[in-house]
Amino acid sequence: MTTMLNVKDLRAYYGQVQALHGLNFSLNEGSLTTLLGANGAGKTTTLRAICNMVRSTGAIEFEGKPIGTRSTENVVRLGIAHVPQGRGTFTNMTVEENLQLGAISRADKKAIGGDIERMYEHFPVLKQRYTQQAGTLSGGEQQMLAVARALMLRPRLMLLDEPSFGLAPLIVRDLFRILGKINREEKVTILVVEQNAQLALELADQAYVIETGRIVMSGNAKDIANNEDVRKSYLGY
Amino acid sequence: MELFANQVLAGIATGAIYACMALAVVMIYQAIDHLNFAQGEMAMFSTFVSWQLMQWGVPYWGAFVLTVAFSFAAGIVIERLLFKPLAKAPILTNVAGFIALYAIINSVAGLIWDFTIKQYPTPFGSSPFLGSQLISTHQAGMIGITLLMLLLLFFFFRFTRVGLAMRAAASLPESARLVGINTSWMIALGWGMASAIGSIAGMMIAPVVFLEPNMMLGVLIYGFAAAVLGGLSSPFGAVMGGFLVGVFENLVGTYIPGVGNELKLPIALALIIVVLVVKPAGLFGRAIVKRV
Numbered sequence: 001m002t003t004m005l006n007v008k009d010l011r012a013y014y015g016q017v018q019a020l021h022g023l024n025f026s027l028n029e030g031s032l033t034t035l036l037g038a039n040g041a042g043k044t045t046t047l048r049a050i051c052n053m054v055r056s057t058g059a060i061e062f063e064g065k066p067i068g069t070r071s072t073e074n075v076v077r078l079g080i081a082h083v084p085q086g087r088g089t090f091t092n093m094t095v096e097e098n099l100q101l102g103a104i105s106r107a108d109k110k111a112i113g114g115d116i117e118r119m120y121e122h123f124p125v126l127k128q129r130y131t132q133q134a135g136t137l138s139g140g141e142q143q144m145l146a147v148a149r150a151l152m153l154r155p156r157l158m159l160l161d162e163p164s165f166g167l168a169p170l171i172v173r174d175l176f177r178i179l180g181k182i183n184r185e186e187k188v189t190i191l192v193v194e195q196n197a198q199l200a201l202e203l204a205d206q207a208y209v210i211e212t213g214r215i216v217m218s219g220n221a222k223d224i225a226n227n228e229d230v231r232k233s234y235l236g237y
Numbered sequence: 238m239e240l241f242a243n244q245v246l247a248g249i250a251t252g253a254i255y256a257c258m259a260l261a262v263v264m265i266y267q268a269i270d271h272l273n274f275a276q277g278e279m280a281m282f283s284t285f286v287s288w289q290l291m292q293w294g295v296p297y298w299g300a301f302v303l304t305v306a307f308s309f310a311a312g313i314v315i316e317r318l319l320f321k322p323l324a325k326a327p328i329l330t331n332v333a334g335f336i337a338l339y340a341i342i343n344s345v346a347g348l349i350w351d352f353t354i355k356q357y358p359t360p361f362g363s364s365p366f367l368g369s370q371l372i373s374t375h376q377a378g379m380i381g382i383t384l385l386m387l388l389l390l391f392f393f394f395r396f397t398r399v400g401l402a403m404r405a406a407a408s409l410p411e412s413a414r415l416v417g418i419n420t421s422w423m424i425a426l427g428w429g430m431a432s433a434i435g436s437i438a439g440m441m442i443a444p445v446v447f448l449e450p451n452m453m454l455g456v457l458i459y460g461f462a463a464a465v466l467g468g469l470s471s472p473f474g475a476v477m478g479g480f481l482v483g484v485f486e487n488l489v490g491t492y493i494p495g496v497g498n499e500l501k502l503p504i505a506l507a508l509i510i511v512v513l514v515v516k517p518a519g520l521f522g523r524a525i526v527k528r529v
Contacts, residue, residue: 051415076417088412090405101405104398105417153416 004029004157004189005050010058012042012049012213019045020056021213027157027206032183032190034200034221036234037210043193044085046210047159051075051082062157077105081150085161089142089149091135095126098134098145102152112152119148122178140171147175151182158182160192164199172196176203197234201225209234243371244487250376251445251459252483253383257438258453258460259467259475260390261431266469267407268427269320271331275338276435277457279315281450282342283308283436284443285350288357297360301440305433312432316425346450357443379441386437387476390430394472403427455502459486462505465512468522477521482508 003026010023020042027033037043049056051072060068067075076082081102090098099119103112120127123144129137134145143163150158160179164172180203183190194200201207207224209217217224224230258276265273273279283304290300319338323331361378365371394400406413406423413420439453446452459482467478482505490501512519 053411053414071419072414073417073419076415082415084412084415088409088415090409090412092408093404097401100398100401101413101416101418104402104405109398149416 001028001030003027004031004063005191006059006061007046007050008059008061010046010049010056010060012045012054012056014045014054019054019213020049022058023210023213023215025208025215025218027189027191029189030183030187031206032180032192032204033206033208034197034204035191035193035208035210036195036197036200036224036230037193038233039195040212041210042213043210044161045213047082047084047161047191047193050159051080073105076153079153079156080159081153081155081157082159083146083150083161083163085165087142087146089134089137089146091133093134094131095134095137095145096130098149099126099152102149103154106152106154115152115154119151122151122182123148140167140175143167143171143175144178147178147182151186151188155188157189157191160190162193162195164194164196172199176200179203197230198225201235239371240491241488244491245484246372247376248484248487249480250372250379250483251442251486252463252480253380254438254442254456254479255459255463255482256476256479257383257386257434257441258457259463259479260387260472261435261438262460262464263467263469263472263475264427264431264434266464267472268424269324269331271328271335272461273431274332274335274457275342276431276460277453278339278342278346278450279308279312279432280435280439280456281453282346283311283432284357284439284448284452285346285450287436287440288355288443288448289350291358297358301360304436304440308436309429309433312429313425315432316428320428321421321425343450350450352450355448357440357448359444363444375444382437382441386434390434399426458502459483459505462508462512464519465509466519468519470522471519474519474521478519 005027007023007025010020011018012020023046035043035046045054048054050060052070052075053072059066062078062080067078090101096116099116103115106112125141126145126148129141134142137145147163163175176199179190182188192200201221201224204221207219207221208215209224209230217230261276262273286307287300287304290303291297295303319334323334359375361374363373363375366374366377394404402418403423403426406418406420410420442456443452463478463482464475466482467474486501486504489504490496490498496504
């Protein structure tokens with residue numbers, strides 16, 4: 001199996017405060033990996049560091065190329081889609097415009113219309129609302145839109161920052177089912193940061209556990225789910 | 238009644254110019270959250286460039302197109318050289334930058350073309366429009382050119398990919414970068430377009446106010462009033478504000494005794510203050526909520 005993303009000794013800073021203390025991890029091509037951790041452990045910072053949205057040191061390689069010094073938009077243009085915390089929806093634009101924006105850096109303009117149709121198949125609720133302002137959508141619909149917008153990039157790697165946040169359990173199930181489908185059918189490698197450890201571990205094949213800016217555990221998602229410490233700290237039984 | 242119609246139409250004609258200036262100001266405000274105090278001087282300089290081209294024998298419309306292109310490029314250069322480095326600087330540093338730009342452009346224009354008032358030609362003539370005494374052909378031309386420009390801008394922002402990217406960059410810069418938009422260049426493009434819009438306003442108003450380095454001072458203040466009235470967060474509001482201010486200015490000057498021409502400018506300033514006190518977001522703007 002080839003390595004898609006390789007992160008070595010990643011340290012990140014907010015002003016004087018160091019948030020990551022030398023992270024090492026890698027993602028295999030085609031895998032669905034979850035990064036678990038409590039509030040403030042550094043999950044969001046890890047994703048932001050990959051996209052160069054926070055000051056960081058260390059080596060980040062995507063498909064063998066170092067990307068640590070690229071600007072955010074140039075990282076994205078390599079095929080790394082990032083669904084940020086809070087979804088980053090363009091609330092004053094329509095659903096369709098949001099999807100168009102997802103594909104804005106693509107050169108193959110002719111294929112975009114077809115991709116939008118495909119997104120409507122994945123997420124039928126978006127099709128009903130395509131002329132609506134995205135801000136009028138419910139939280140769950142906006143999260144669907146955020147994932148669809150990220151997919152419009154035709155990414156090789158998708159980073160998701162707590163997609164379950166603030167959503168009803170049924171909608172979270174639905175969303176995770178779609179993520180699994182995308183991972184299998186569209187061959188998109190996925191890294192999902194979650195506090196909802198139970199669902200994330202059911203879905204993922206690899207898992208990392210992060211505590212105060214360090215990776216403290218890594219391995220097969222099933223093994224991690226069965227680990228005594230993880231069960232007590234993150235699964236609550 | 239004819240006086241009233243006459244004043245309203247004349248107000249719409251000058252309002253078209255205010256609308257252009259307000260739109261230019263709002264475009265830059267949307268992109269960088271600062272008011273460009275030098276917007277008027279940039280427009281004045283562009284107008285002088287077009288005048289110079291005509292002195293050299295370029296026909297009116299040729300000079301017009303060349304000037305718009307020059308202004309577009311100059312706007313981008315100013316952003317790259319002066320305001321990109323100031324992007325993360327405090328507000329007051331930016332304000333100082335704008336005032337410096339204002340003073341520099343004003344003096345350089347005076348140095349090159351001196352401060353005497355010059356005639357500026359109109360391609361539309363100044364005979365009565367369609368035989369009516371209500372409005373002159375130049376005023377009708379001003380309205381026509383402005384509406385055409387607004388229509389083109391509308392289509393650009395509504396239906397092109399670059400227009401969509403610019404809107405995204407202005408509304409949510411971080412999300413825009415996350416879909417691969419180079420937001421820094423979108424800001425530069427916004428400056429270029431604002432500068433080009435301003436140059437059109439300058440060339441349209443120059444036959445009315447005559448060409449000299451301080452010609453845009455009053456116009457810019459009306460432009461600010463229009464932008465504030467319509468709402469600094471709304472390009473559409475800025476345009477509507479422009480027309481409203483133009484009409485308001487003329488009606489007040491005509492019907493309120495004692496105002497006349499001399500007190501028109503304080504009226505614009507009073508309008509800015511009243512709007513800011515009563516409805517700070519403007520007629521069409523959204524109230525800005527900042528998390529603290």
